[in-house]
Amino acid sequence: QSSSASASESLLTMQKNANDWVMPTGTYNNWRYSTLKQIDTSNAKDLQVAWSMSTGTDRGLEGQPIVIGNMMYYQTSYPNYVYAIDLNHTGRIAWKFEPPRDSNAPPVACCDVVNRGPAYGDGMIFVDALDGMVYALDAKTGKVVWKAKNAHPTKGQTMTGAPMVVKDNVIVGVSGGEYGVRGYITAYNVKTGKRVWRAYSEGPNKDMLISASHTINGATGKPVGPHSSLKTWKGNEWKIGGGTTWGWFSYDPKLNLMYYGSGNPGTWNPTQRPGKNRWSMTIFARNPETGAAKWVYQMTPHDGWDYDGVNEMVLVNVDDHGKTVPALVHFDRNGFSYVMNRETGAPIAIHKYDKSVNWATGINPKTHEPIVDPAKMTTANKNVKDICPASQGDKDEQPVSYDPTTKLFYAPLNHLCMSYQAFNVKYKAGFPFVGAIVNMVPGPGGYRGRFIAYDPMTGKATWSIHSMFQDWGGALTTAGGVGFYGTLKGMFRAVDLKTGKILYQFKTPSGIIGNPMTYMHDGKQYVAILSGVGGWAAIGMTNHLHKSSAGLGAVGLNATLTDYTNLGGTLMVFALPSKVASAH
Numbered sequence: 107q108s109s110s111a112s113a114s115e116s117l118l119t120m121q122k123n124a125n126d127w128v129m130p131t132g133t134y135n136n137w138r139y140s141t142l143k144q145i146d147t148s149n150a151k152d153l154q155v156a157w158s159m160s161t162g163t164d165r166g167l168e169g170q171p172i173v174i175g176n177m178m179y180y181q182t183s184y185p186n187y188v189y190a191i192d193l194n195h196t197g198r199i200a201w202k203f204e205p206p207r208d209s210n211a212p213p214v215a216c217c218d219v220v221n222r223g224p225a226y227g228d229g230m231i232f233v234d235a236l237d238g239m240v241y242a243l244d245a246k247t248g249k250v251v252w253k254a255k256n257a258h259p260t261k262g263q264t265m266t267g268a269p270m271v272v273k274d275n276v277i278v279g280v281s282g283g284e285y286g287v288r289g290y291i292t293a294y295n296v297k298t299g300k301r302v303w304r305a306y307s308e309g310p311n312k313d314m315l316i317s318a319s320h321t322i323n324g325a326t327g328k329p330v331g332p333h334s335s336l337k338t339w340k341g342n343e344w345k346i347g348g349g350t351t352w353g354w355f356s357y358d359p360k361l362n363l364m365y366y367g368s369g370n371p372g373t374w375n376p377t378q379r380p381g382k383n384r385w386s387m388t389i390f391a392r393n394p395e396t397g398a399a400k401w402v403y404q405m406t407p408h409d410g411w412d413y414d415g416v417n418e419m420v421l422v423n424v425d426d427h428g429k430t431v432p433a434l435v436h437f438d439r440n441g442f443s444y445v446m447n448r449e450t451g452a453p454i455a456i457h458k459y460d461k462s463v464n465w466a467t468g469i470n471p472k473t474h475e476p477i478v479d480p481a482k483m484t485t486a487n488k489n490v491k492d493i494c495p496a497s498q499g500d501k502d503e504q505p506v507s508y509d510p511t512t513k514l515f516y517a518p519l520n521h522l523c524m525s526y527q528a529f530n531v532k533y534k535a536g537f538p539f540v541g542a543i544v545n546m547v548p549g550p551g552g553y554r555g556r557f558i559a560y561d562p563m564t565g566k567a568t569w570s571i572h573s574m575f576q577d578w579g580g581a582l583t584t585a586g587g588v589g590f591y592g593t594l595k596g597m598f599r600a601v602d603l604k605t606g607k608i609l610y611q612f613k614t615p616s617g618i619i620g621n622p623m624t625y626m627h628d629g630k631q632y633v634a635i636l637s638g639v640g641g642w643a644a645i646g647m648t649n650h651l652h653k654s655s656a657g658l659g660a661v662g663l664n665a666t667l668t669d670y671t672n673l674g675g676t677l678m679v680f681a682l683p684s685k686v687a688s689a690h
């Protein structure tokens with residue numbers, strides 16, 4: 107890599123090498139797709155465990171390893187160990203980074219002390235730590251090159267996300283929507299760790315790096331105008347307004363735009379914050395060098411259900427009335443799938459991907475805003491019943507995968523409904539600012555999760571596999587026609603992407619909330635996944651460890667999960683037996 111090329115120019119070249127998996131999402135377009143095809147629909151039944159490794163931790167593992175050449179890197183949840191594994195000597199730990207721990211952090215992590223993995227760029231490994239530190243580590247030695255303080259647990263701020271390296275910046279989000287944190291994303295210079303820009307989700311346009319005349323509101327097609335956020339909040343409530351940025355990032359090098367979503371407005375009690383609460387629950391398209399917002403689109407104005415808008419944006423081209431359009435596809439927590447023109451923010455197709463969605467009857471074709479059912483709007487001191495989906499949404503952080511062969515999206519989902527009782531709550535820095543009691547139950551049919559093959563242009567699923575619990579881990583698709591995902595019970599699965607037939611499954615040591623990835627080493631294709639139950643889906647299992655969480659209502663939801671699995675982290679790596687692999 108020449109030193110004059112930006113870190114992302116190198117990554118754009120590196121991501122074409124299917125032997126590696128160079129960033130958390132596989133590639134900048136977030137497809138989580140690999141052209142590797144040694145494992146195919148005819149031999150996937152022969153898969154077996156090639157090697158495995160204890161992570162030395164016992165909390166939820168929501169990330170995935172990355173592989174650069176002969177090295178694999180992965181990160182655990184709190185404590186945020188980072189491991190460098192030498193693939194030439196199966197499982198040998200080349201180095202381990204153990205950051206200092208800040209005991210203020212775990213008590214203010216809303217949904218378990220998870221982490222979504224390291225990123226690579228310019229010879230360094232970048233990681234978010236729960237306590238708000240960003241570290242740049244020398245990829246060869248694990249030595250700290252620089253560090254930056256990005257978030258403060260005493261203010262309720264934590265970090266659980268995966269960074270993205272783009273241009274010469276490493277971009278990171280922040281968590282704390284359940285603690286009245288005003289969300290922001292921040293870019294640090296890859297080489298020096300100096301802050302380049304920070305963009306808030308609420309407040310004056312200048313704080314949000316929004317331009318009154320140039321930033322388009324995708325819903326109206328018009329510039330957002332001055333005070334685009336301020337006038338949608340009562341008084342100064344935007345200062346504690348949530349809109350945190352704890353999801354995955356994606357990047358389009360041609361448009362030079364990055365995409366991400368903002369989370370729930372604070373508090374969860376909508377009566378306390380009249381207005382549309384912009385720009386919480388919003389997709390942002392930003393220039394990654396300057397942070398300038400090109401367009402915004404709010405999925406859930408004036409949220410009353412905790413439908414964080416942070417789920418990933420998958421960049422694909424779609425056929426819109428005979429024209430090829432650069433689009434992004436987003437499965438929102440609110441139960442709608444969105445296909446948007448990623449250049450302009452204009453909606454192309456919006457459908458319910460779970461037919462049980464009832465908080466909104468549809469999307470107004472003129473305003474492109476949801477048509478809320480007044481009977482499902484929550485309000486202070488009233489217990490509103492039978493709302494679908496529940497706060498965990500029809501999909502939470504678990505990332506989907508796109509297969510360019512079938513042109514379908516493979517989505518691990520939730521299927522839950524709830525009752526929601528909002529109440530008034532006072533803000534105090536570093537303390538929960540939730541303001542609702544939520545009771546979640548399985549959706550119609552009595553199951554809690556499913557894995558589907560789905561076309562977001564038509565809103566139709568080709569097939570669906572039901573799960574007893576939420577499918578809280580991510581998906582992977584491959585050119586071998588095989589898809590992979592894990593279940594909360596701990597089943598690692600290989601499925602036929604065309605038919606949904608389960609070709610292989612293996613019960614891993616714990617429940618799976620991690621994301622499968624694949625790589626090739628010495629002529630052999632491997633699929634790796636982290637097994638280690640946790641996250642919000644399993645918070646009932648960790649409540650006793652998690653002393654003063656935000657008290658989020660997983661109450662009883664997954665009480666029986668302990669009949670199937672246990673806490674504990676393991677890296678699992680699967681491959682074909684040598685005979686089958688070489689006969690291929």
Ligand SMILES: O=C(O)c1cc(C(=O)O)c2c(n1)C(=O)C(=O)c1cc(C(=O)O)[nH]c1-2
Binds near residue numbers: 168216218350497502
């Ligand atoms: O608003 C926030 O800042 C925030 C942060 C996080 C997080 O950092 O994990 C989650 C959520 N919200 C959230 O609403 C949610 O459903 C959730 C699930 C999980 C998980 O890892 O299982 N984290 C989070």
Ligand SMILES: [Ca+2]
Binds near residue numbers: 370
């Ligand atoms: Ca949230």
